[in-house]
Amino acid sequence: MKAVRVAIWNREVPHGGFMPTDCRIESLEKLLGGKGDSPLLVVLPPLSCRLSLSDHATPQLNRLVQLLAPWGELARHLGVNLIPGSFLIRHRETLAAEETQLHLAPFIDNQGQLKGFSTQTHLSPQERDGGWQAGKELPLVDTSFGRVAILLNRDCWQPEAWRLTTLAGAELVVSLTMVPKPYTEARQLAGSWQNVQQNQVLGVECSFEGRWQGKSFQGRNAYLVPCEMTPGFAGFVKGEEQGDWLINELSFEPLHQVREEYPLLEQLNLFMYEQRLLPLYRRWQEEKL
Amino acid sequence: MKLMEQLKEQLFIKWLIWQTRPVRIYWELDKLIKPDKLALEDTWEQDSPVEGMGYRHDRMQVTVAAVQGELKLVTRVEEYVQLMHRYTKEAVEAGAELVVFPEDNGAHLLGLLPGMGELDPALSMDEALRELTGEEAKVADIFRYLAPVTNQVFHHTFSALARQFGVHIMPGSIIIPDEQGQMVNRSFLYDDMGRLVGSQTKTHLLPLEVSWGLSCGQEVQVFDTPLGKLAFPVCMDASFYETFRLLTLLGAEIILLPIANPEEYNHFKALRGIWPRVQENLVYGVKSALVGQAFGLTLAGKSGIYAPLELTPGEDGIIKESSSSDREEVVVATLDLGALRKRREEEDRGRFNLELYEKYFPQVYRDFKQIKKHV
Numbered sequence: 001m002k003a004v005r006v007a008i009w010n011r012e013v014p015h016g017g018f019m020p021t022d023c024r025i026e027s028l029e030k031l032l033g034g035k036g037d038s039p040l041l042v043v044l045p046p047l048s049c050r051l052s053l054s055d056h057a058t059p060q061l062n063r064l065v066q067l068l069a070p071w072g073e074l075a076r077h078l079g080v081n082l083i084p085g086s087f088l089i090r091h092r093e094t095l096a097a098e099e100t101q102l103h104l105a106p107f108i109d110n111q112g113q114l115k116g117f118s119t120q121t122h123l124s125p126q127e128r129d130g131g132w133q134a135g136k137e138l139p140l141v142d143t144s145f146g147r148v149a150i151l152l153n154r155d156c157w158q159p160e161a162w163r164l165t166t167l168a169g170a171e172l173v174v175s176l177t178m179v180p181k182p183y184t185e186a187r188q189l190a191g192s193w194q195n196v197q198q199n200q201v202l203g204v205e206c207s208f209e210g211r212w213q214g215k216s217f218q219g220r221n222a223y224l225v226p227c228e229m230t231p232g233f234a235g236f237v238k239g240e241e242q243g244d245w246l247i248n249e250l251s252f253e254p255l256h257q258v259r260e261e262y263p264l265l266e267q268l269n270l271f272m273y274e275q276r277l278l279p280l281y282r283r284w285q286e287e288k289l
Numbered sequence: 290m291k292l293m294e295q296l297k298e299q300l301f302i303k304w305l306i307w308q309t310r311p312v313r314i315y316w317e318l319d320k321l322i323k324p325d326k327l328a329l330e331d332t333w334e335q336d337s338p339v340e341g342m343g344y345r346h347d348r349m350q351v352t353v354a355a356v357q358g359e360l361k362l363v364t365r366v367e368e369y370v371q372l373m374h375r376y377t378k379e380a381v382e383a384g385a386e387l388v389v390f391p392e393d394n395g396a397h398l399l400g401l402l403p404g405m406g407e408l409d410p411a412l413s414m415d416e417a418l419r420e421l422t423g424e425e426a427k428v429a430d431i432f433r434y435l436a437p438v439t440n441q442v443f444h445h446t447f448s449a450l451a452r453q454f455g456v457h458i459m460p461g462s463i464i465i466p467d468e469q470g471q472m473v474n475r476s477f478l479y480d481d482m483g484r485l486v487g488s489q490t491k492t493h494l495l496p497l498e499v500s501w502g503l504s505c506g507q508e509v510q511v512f513d514t515p516l517g518k519l520a521f522p523v524c525m526d527a528s529f530y531e532t533f534r535l536l537t538l539l540g541a542e543i544i545l546l547p548i549a550n551p552e553e554y555n556h557f558k559a560l561r562g563i564w565p566r567v568q569e570n571l572v573y574g575v576k577s578a579l580v581g582q583a584f585g586l587t588l589a590g591k592s593g594i595y596a597p598l599e600l601t602p603g604e605d606g607i608i609k610e611s612s613s614s615d616r617e618e619v620v621v622a623t624l625d626l627g628a629l630r631k632r633r634e635e636e637d638r639g640r641f642n643l644e645l646y647e648k649y650f651p652q653v654y655r656d657f658k659q660i661k662k663h664v
Contacts, residue, residue: 121642121645122640122641122642125635125636134642134644134645135645136642136644136645136648137645137648138645138649157568157569158569159530159534159569160530160534160641160642160645160646163530163531163653164645164649164653167653167654167656167657168649168653168656184598184604184605186598186604186605186606187598187604189560189565190564190565190568190569190598190606194560194561194564194565194568197560197561197565198528198529198530198561198565227555227557227558227561232555232557233555233557233558234557235557263496264528265657266496266661267493267494267495267496267525267528267529268493268529268531268654268657269492269493269505269507269529269531269532270654270655270657270658271507272492272507272508272509272531272535273531273535273650273651273654274651274654274655275507275651276508276509276535277531277534277535277646277650277651278646278647278650278651280535280538280539281538281641281643281646281650282643283538284538284641285641285643288637
């Protein structure tokens with residue numbers, strides 16, 4: 001049966017974020033003592049990934065592979081697939097264009113290879129004001145255990161991001177969220193939980209806990225599945241706490257069974273969306289401008 | 290079909306139409322309300338919605354009611370009128386200016402078919418029809434056969450109630466033939482003069498409805514009214530973000546949702562409908578549920594009035610919700626349109642990523658359609 005074990009960092013993010021050499025990450029090695037049959041995916045919270053010890057300035061996009069090399073080394077050494085959180089990176093579309101920042105999360109496989117990265121595609125007014133630029137595509141990552149999408153911050157609440165990735169074939173969506181303190185269940189339900197439901201995919205939510213740029217953030221890590229896969233229809237699967245980590249195995253077979261028994265996406269009105277959706281987004285944009 | 294059978298069938302439907310004629314509806318309402326408030330002329334016209342352009346939208350508050358109605362098969366049209374009158378009266382007495390009724394709110398009228406009331410309630414719709422007619426009949430066919438009666442009773446009842454109480458009424462939905470003769474699940478809206486404002490055909494069907502032989506609509510609409518910009522998709526339409534997104538892009542501020550969920554109530558399953566759609570779109574949502582037991586189905590759900598998290602006292606997105614999921618209730622609350630518009634202004638800038646959508650839409654849907662074809 002196809003499955004993946006997912007380990008999520010389950011503590012406050014230390015000041016300054018994580019370096020690959022961080023002992024807390026190496027503590028994973030202990031955790032991996034009794035490796036199971038299924039591959040392991042390790043997920044760190046958003047904006048916790050440090051690319052260099054010395055360089056505190058935001059790095060450039062064209063140095064990405066080089067900057068991520070130490071993280072690749074760690075993934076290879078541990079034999080795990082790794083989403084080392086996310087980071088901001090400087091980017092200039094053209095030479096003449098103004099420099100902006102992209103919010104980006106990489107996926108590194110258990111051989112240490114950068115398999116792809118995702119950029120945040122929907123921004124809050126504050127992020128926009130902070131000079132962030134929205135990404136223009138939502139690529140999927142093909143892994144040994146299936147197609148994975150990574151969504152960042154507001155994308156986790158944006159149904160378009162979920163629909164695009166799941167119709168394109170994602171079966172596991174990893175949400176990296178930052179929610180201002182205090183945590184409320186309603187806010188979490190309104191984000192990844194409900195999008196897992198309306199797209200019938202598996203979800204992992206890794207939430208930033210701690211302080212960033214003077215603000216406090218508080219969320220709850222979660223393993224999310226369609227309601228039909230859980231007793232009581234809660235749609236949450238409990239993870240096992242192991243040290244600093246929360247671990248659980250997600251199987252794809254029960255997901256396929258739910259999709260077969262309750263074929264929700266069969267009821268999409270594709271004709272209506274094809275005809276109406278894009279022209280209305282365009283009209284909205286024109287009106288706002 | 291033999292000539293005599295055809296004649297019998299035609300005579301029977303004519304007899305039913307006569308039994309449910311508008312004057313009986315008005316007589317019944319006459320008993321229930323002050324006569325001076327009742328006008329006996331027809332004001333609903335199915336094909337001529339009210340011109341609704343150009344409202345100033347300077348209202349800041351609207352009080353709405355969501356009826357949690359119980360499905361009760363009626364044997365006389367007067368019972369139906371009494372029931373709908375009672376719900377409306379309760380809502381209006383609590384201050385409602387807009388009253389919302391559930392999906393399949395004409396199903397009560399199936400009881401007009403002789404023998405229907407005596408059938409074992411555990412029988413499914415298909416089994417009930419087989420028992421009643423002695424032959425295999427499609428569910429859609431029975432709704433088609435009853436459509437002249439359903440249409441007549443439904444429209445005259447709600448047009449008169451809206452006019453009588455001086456409120457807007459979204460009377461829920463009924464299963465009727467559309468302009469092409471296909472059976473559809475369609476909801477309506479009446480203004481406070483009892484005039485038909487417009488209708489909305491359900492655009493996403495339950496598998497059960499597909500098995501009944503229903504067809505879905507291909508268009509959603511927003512109606513400009515003195516109470517704000519209203520839309521009223523039906524039940525399953527709320528399971529998909531696209532419906533509410535289209536309506537929001539068309540300007541909807543309050544989205545009314547009649548539902549009739551054929552399963553036991555579950556809190557988490559219920560959270561997969563209007564509640565997340567309200568959060569995604571920054572609109573108000575009013576859900577009206579049909580409850581009860583009929584045709585082997587348990588209908589359950591909580592009627593409620595929902596808002597974006599920040600506009601609710603507990604930041605839980607719920608302004609008010611019924612206390613039960615299986616009993617009659619009327620839920621009433623006041624919506625602050627000013628607060629909604631302010632919240633939208635804060636969020637609207639950069640809310641969508643058109644460049645991203647241009648890249649993927651509508652191809653992603655086309656590709657999905659192709660995949661479905663090949664599976």
